[in-house]
Amino acid sequence: MKKSEINFSVTLDEKNLPKSIEWNATDKEAEGMESTRSISLNVWDNLNHNTLRIDLWTDDMSVVEMKRFYIDILGGMAQTILNATGDEYYAEEIKDLCDRLVTHVNEENKKQ
Incomplete structure (x- = not known):
């Protein structure tokens, strides 16, 4: 082993x-x-x-990097839950949240 x-x-x-x-x-x-x-x-x-x-x-980790890091973590969780359980609804809900968060972060960055 x-x-x-x-x-x-x-x-x-x-x-x-x-x-x-x-x-x-x-x-x-x-x-x-x-x-x-x-x-x-x-x-x-x-x-x-x-x-x-x-x-x-x-x-030295920027706020933008931190937000991106957690969006990536959530996206990875979506794939893991799909692989582990086959629950497409659950995975898609997490992916949809990630999409909304990316939009939010991008809009924040445009304002700065």
Whole structure:
């Protein structure tokens, strides 16, 4: 049986806010730690039947990047729910939300 690992290393500033985030994975193409500005990790807690979340981002991640990141996450969730359950309605509802959010972000960017 194959085993894979994903590792995160977070450097915190004096206020315990992320200053830098690095990650590595055994199945990643490039070797060694790689820098990123944000991670979002969700874990299903079987014992308590709820979702545990870790959302971290560095202060150099722009608001526009953050919004795009979460739109991408939602889009990925739509595909995952379709693959896992075959529920096209559920997946399409999430995709429709993503489309509305992209429109919103694009309109915001035009105003700036």
